[in-house]
Amino acid sequence: MEKILEKRIDTMQLDPMIPLRAKVKKIFWETEDVFTFELVYDEENRRDFSFKPGQFNMLYSFGVGESAISISSDSDKHGSVLHTIHKVGYVTSALSKLKKGDIVGLRGPFGSSWPLDITKGRDVCIIAGGLGLPPLRPAIYHIFKHRKQYGKVTILYGARSPRDIMFPVELEAWKKKHDVQVEVTVDRADSTWRGHIGVVTTLLSYTELDPEKTTAMICGPEIMMKYTVDELMKNNISDKNIYVSLERNMKCALGFCGHCQYGPSFVCKDGPVFSFSNVTDIFEIREL
Amino acid sequence: MANEMKKIDKNGLGSIISALLEKGYKVIGPVLNGGAIIYDEITGVNDLPEGWGDKQEAATYRVVKRSDKALFGYVVGPHSWKKFLYPQKTKLWEAEKNNKGFDIKPSNGTAVKYAFLGVRSCELNAIQIQDRVFNNGMFADTFYNKIRKEIFTIAVNCTQAGGTCFCVSMDTGPKAKGGYDLALTEVINESGHYFILDEGSEKGREISSKVLSSEASQDEISAADKAVKNAEDNMGRKMNTDGIKEMLYNNHDHPAWALIAARCLSCANCTMVCPTCFCANVDDTTDLTGSHTERWRRWDSCFALDYSKVAGGNFRTSIKARYRQWMTHKLASWIDQFGSSGCVGCGRCISWCPVGIDITKEVELIRETAKA
Ligand SMILES: Cc1cc2nc3c(=O)[nH]c(=O)nc-3n(C[C@H](O)[C@H](O)[C@H](O)COP(=O)(O)OP(=O)(O)OC[C@H]3O[C@@H](n4cnc5c(N)ncnc54)[C@H](O)[C@@H]3O)c2cc1C
Numbered sequence: 001m002e003k004i005l006e007k008r009i010d011t012m013q014l015d016p017m018i019p020l021r022a023k024v025k026k027i028f029w030e031t032e033d034v035f036t037f038e039l040v041y042d043e044e045n046r047r048d049f050s051f052k053p054g055q056f057n058m059l060y061s062f063g064v065g066e067s068a069i070s071i072s073s074d075s076d077k078h079g080s081v082l083h084t085i086h087k088v089g090y091v092t093s094a095l096s097k098l099k100k101g102d103i104v105g106l107r108g109p110f111g112s113s114w115p116l117d118i119t120k121g122r123d124v125c126i127i128a129g130g131l132g133l134p135p136l137r138p139a140i141y142h143i144f145k146h147r148k149q150y151g152k153v154t155i156l157y158g159a160r161s162p163r164d165i166m167f168p169v170e171l172e173a174w175k176k177k178h179d180v181q182v183e184v185t186v187d188r189a190d191s192t193w194r195g196h197i198g199v200v201t202t203l204l205s206y207t208e209l210d211p212e213k214t215t216a217m218i219c220g221p222e223i224m225m226k227y228t229v230d231e232l233m234k235n236n237i238s239d240k241n242i243y244v245s246l247e248r249n250m251k252c253a254l255g256f257c258g259h260c261q262y263g264p265s266f267v268c269k270d271g272p273v274f275s276f277s278n279v280t281d282i283f284e285i286r287e288l
Numbered sequence: 289m290a291n292e293m294k295k296i297d298k299n300g301l302g303s304i305i306s307a308l309l310e311k312g313y314k315v316i317g318p319v320l321n322g323g324a325i326i327y328d329e330i331t332g333v334n335d336l337p338e339g340w341g342d343k344q345e346a347a348t349y350r351v352v353k354r355s356d357k358a359l360f361g362y363v364v365g366p367h368s369w370k371k372f373l374y375p376q377k378t379k380l381w382e383a384e385k386n387n388k389g390f391d392i393k394p395s396n397g398t399a400v401k402y403a404f405l406g407v408r409s410c411e412l413n414a415i416q417i418q419d420r421v422f423n424n425g426m427f428a429d430t431f432y433n434k435i436r437k438e439i440f441t442i443a444v445n446c447t448q449a450g451g452t453c454f455c456v457s458m459d460t461g462p463k464a465k466g467g468y469d470l471a472l473t474e475v476i477n478e479s480g481h482y483f484i485l486d487e488g489s490e491k492g493r494e495i496s497s498k499v500l501s502s503e504a505s506q507d508e509i510s511a512a513d514k515a516v517k518n519a520e521d522n523m524g525r526k527m528n529t530d531g532i533k534e535m536l537y538n539n540h541d542h543p544a545w546a547l548i549a550a551r552c553l554s555c556a557n558c559t560m561v562c563p564t565c566f567c568a569n570v571d572d573t574t575d576l577t578g579s580h581t582e583r584w585r586r587w588d589s590c591f592a593l594d595y596s597k598v599a600g601g602n603f604r605t606s607i608k609a610r611y612r613q614w615m616t617h618k619l620a621s622w623i624d625q626f627g628s629s630g631c632v633g634c635g636r637c638i639s640w641c642p643v644g645i646d647i648t649k650e651v652e653l654i655r656e657t658a659k660a
């Protein structure tokens with residue numbers, strides 16, 4: 001217990017409640033309402049960003065507040081981090097107005113990560129819905145970089161419409177790789193769209209998953225994850241080999257504020273990535 | 289061990305308070321204020337609510353005159369020690385805009401050394417429960433731990449139980465089993481009015497050595513034990529905790545939740561008076577010029593509607609879901625999270641619920657027709 005505490009303090013600031021200043025190095029829009037910015041620590045508190053794929057930071061906009069935002073960049077790059085943010089409300093709007101050179105507050109990294117170590121030697125099926133792709137991108141980078149350590153790799157991605165697709169250029173590049181299967185679908189599209197149409201679960205019919213060998217990592221709206229898990233379990237994939245990333249209201253990310261409670265778990269510190277076997281019993285309980 | 293106990297009188301207690309003040313402690317104890325016995329700063333034994341007791345029932349709290357001059361002749365009121373260890377509002381930090389963007393200055397928190405006089409056994413347990421919350425193995429809360437480290441606790445063993453007490457069911461009282469610096473048992477009988485004093489720590493021994501005391505006789509100690517036994521035998525409430533975790537987990541869809549919710553006002557009183565509830569929200573405030581901002585943490589409640597809000601939705605809109613979260617957290621998920629129940633059986637939530645929702649009765653309501 002003491003050891004964990006020391007480690008946290010070492011890799012973070014002394015008081016986990018105090019944000020550190022980070023500078024916006026770059027900001028660009030992915031879609032009409034989703035932007036990505038690259039953050040570097042400013043000169044005074046220069047340090048490495050080290051994080052595991054799936055973890056998140058608390059980003060603070062001066063005078064406005066904090067939001068939990070997953071890290072969407074390569075976890076081997078320690079000089080800066082990328083955050084991909086949907087502008088939905090108070091804090092995220094304030095963050096969206098920042099310009100190159102502006103300062104945000106940052107606490108983190110927090111939370112559990114995608115099971116990339118224990119998945120070595122297995123097939124991986126990554127399934128993302130909408131803004132669920134950015135939190136999975138660091139896992140994808142990791143797998144690509146250590147491609148030989150994994151078996152068959154499949155990426156299934158669903159967005160509302162072609163305009164809402166995250167990282168379209170990258171997705172195209174991934175598709176060209178010979179050792180990865182990438183399928184993208186949209187809920188609705190006009191006639192210029194040449195790809196799949198339908199919810200993300202329909203993409204499962206384009207791939208063959210070996211129930212013994214496959215580990216699935218899923219991120220997206222909760223309803224999308226529910227249908228996806230149902231479908232995977234129908235294909236005999238055990239809930240032990242299915243991982244989901246959950247979202248709850250978060251005020252501290254430290255296990256103190258209580259807001260992120262999900263049954264017996266605190267999503268901020270026991271999650272956000274959970275083995276589905278740990279939440280099977282409660283996933284379908286409404287308003288838990 | 290029992291033979292080493294000391295005996296003091298009211299003046300002796302006064303000397304303990306003086307010795308603590310001399311050591312630089314801010315002494316907090318029970319005082320009568322606005323029709324309730326609350327915890328506030330005291331400077332002497334005369335500040336204590338001598339001769340007062342209380343009557344508690346569901347949705348009822350009343351102070352009453354006693355026929356004797358007991359100093360601790362009541363049980364717990366609307367306050368708990370959480371108010372001092374984990375204040376209702378805490379400034380976490382402040383920030384100032386400047387040419388670097390902004391600078392964040394951590395708040396120093398409270399530097400006060402508190403001595404708590406009159407901590408009941410259920411409350412000692414509540415403090416130990418919050419210790420595990422604010423030092424969860426991954427993170428430690430700076431503010432809580434700073435105050436916590438310095439406190440001096442004088443426990444008071446209960447010699448009578450309140451109408452809503454059920455510490456015996458929760459195995460948290462009525463006798464303090466440790467975690468105190470000093471413990472008192474008040475005895476009033478034909479041989480007089482005295483306190484049996486037990487030293488629980490080196491810090492405690494140091495203070496009690498400054499106080500005039502005599503060695504307690506075996507009879508006097510037995511009288512104290514008998515008084516505590518009286519509290520034990522007269523609990524106002526009881527709760528059957530057998531397999532309670534599984535029972536609540538397996539009955540999230542029990543019809544009783546809707547019945548309770550139909551009465552619940554979602555006022556959050558229960559979470560505010562509860563000595564273990566720890567939920568908090570944060571507020572960011574900015575001054576008029578927009579260049580100075582402060583981040584405050586304040587108590588929050590799982591009964592608040594925006595508690596579970598997320599962009600595009602809310603996980604617990606119904607009162608039913610919020611009440612279920614509260615009770616299931618207290619009695620079930622707390623065990624998974626922190627290794628013990630989150631309820632110490634103090635009865636506050638029962639007494640202070642405006643509509644008399646009673647956690648012990650609601651558990652029974654579910655248990656009667658529970659799914660295994
Ligand atoms: C672990 C985790 C990772 C996340 N990763 C990303 C990401 O990579 N990109 C992204 O765009 N969004 C992400 N979110 C969601 C993001 O935190 C919310 O959209 C954001 O907090 C909304 O804040 P707001 O002030 O703009 O919205 P408002 O609607 O104005 O917020 C009002 C209140 O609701 C809370 N809140 C609202 N939505 C959420 C939510 N979804 N989750 C938690 N609290 C919420 C806010 O803290 C605030 O208290 C993540 C959430 C979690 C829990």
Ligand code: SF4
Pocket residue numbers: 558561562563564618630631632633634635636637638647
């Ligand atoms: S739930 Fe009620 S009885 Fe239990 S500790 Fe909290 S206030 Fe006391």
Ligand code: SF4
Pocket residue numbers: 258261559564565566567588589590591613614615617618
């Ligand atoms: S019962 Fe509600 S307010 Fe109390 S600690 Fe649990 S979630 Fe927080």
Ligand code: FES
Pocket residue numbers: 249250251252253254255256257258259260261266267268269
């Ligand atoms: S976000 Fe505060 S406890 Fe998880």
